[in-house]
Amino acid sequence: MTTAQQLYALNLDQAAALIGAVGHQRTVLLQGEMGTGKTTILKTLAKRFPNHVPCYFDATTKDVGDITIPNVMRLDVSVDSPQPEMDFVRYVPNEEFGVHTGKPTITMLDELGKGNPAVKNALLRTMLEREVGSHKLHPDSIVFATTNLGAEGVGDLLPAHARNRVTVITIRKPSNMEWIEWGINNGIDHALLGWCKDNPQLFQSFVDLQDPDENPYIFHPKAQRAAFVSPRSLEAASDILKVRDLMDDQTLTAALMGTIGERGGMDLMARMRLADDLPSLDSIKSDPLNAKVPDSASAVCMVVYRALSTIETNWIDAWMDYMVRLDKEAQGMFVNGVRAKNYSKQSVVMTNRKFTDWAMQNNYMFAADKV
DSSP states (O other), X not given: OOHHHHHTOBOHHHHHHHHHHHTTTSOEEEEEOTTSSSTTHHHHHHHXXXXXEEEEEEGGGOOGGGTEEEEEEEEEOOTTSSSXXXXXXXXXXXXXXXXXXXXXXXXXXXXXXXXXXXXXXXXXXXXXXXXXXXXXXXXXXXXXXXXXXXXXXXXXXXXXXXXXXSEEEEEOXXXXXXXXXXXXXXXXXXXXXXXXXXXXXXXXXXXXXXXXXGOSSBOOTTSOOSSOBOHHHHHHHHHHHTTGGXXXXXXXXXXXXXXXXXXXXXXXXXXXXXXXXXXXXXXXXXXXXXXXXXXXXXXXXXXXXXXXXXXXXXXXXXXXXXXXXXXXXXXXXHHHHHHSTTOTTHHHHHTOHHHHHHHHHTGGGGGGGGO
């Protein structure tokens, strides 16, 4: 990856905005590290364009015959003709392109760089002319593609004549705080979110490291790591943590190591011992003035992230009574989480009287945002 590509790498929201703007005319090819959420852009665009049909096309599982399939047709001509019937072949597009719906589609050509060379060639017309064989997509249809970085060494190659038909964009990994914001809205385990806040190196890119030993958590093409930390594997680790009460510590540790790597799994298990000392949600809801306040900053952080993820209208008052017992940094962390652009429960919290009173009394904490 060149320095310019690194400098102008986009995050997922920026990439989705670009595709939404030009995708009906030009195909954007997103290249980025594995497990960074490139595929989830289809869901983002589907929400933005509710009248479009989202279509997922996995290039790695296809052969050229899977794109358009021959269907023998018979044409009846005049009975006076010396050849009253004529057979011909019409090519029928794969269902995954959504042409049969007659509606505008959002077609994601996933893992394009790993596809069979014949498949890549067959998709060139789709990417440039918005056609699948002889069938035109709806004029409002959006087409984009994804691939991994060539430097990852996982077989992503695209010839020059194919690249010249698309707009190639580099997707960067999210920062830890960007991923935490996403995690709060998507039910990621609060202890895992706290671990991510304290360890921004979990989201470092291997392209910034010559020596893989500088960061033992992440993927590096020079290191043989069976498992490693990525945004995708962190989400998987969260799913495991949510059912940790069903397994002993050895089983849980083994599962985490097999998901986010040996170093990541063991470090996260150390963090989980802090989580066991947090005040229960029930104690905060029922007795906020006497519920336990953790001693360590890391544990306080987990309490805040848990509240952001689970807060409901019926216990915001109790939470605000509890929150003022935390230090100002923790209070600010909660409020900044509420103020985040994509926070799903923003309106619920911001309309609470105790929250608005707190905001009025502590406006100085956010004065710099207005400069």
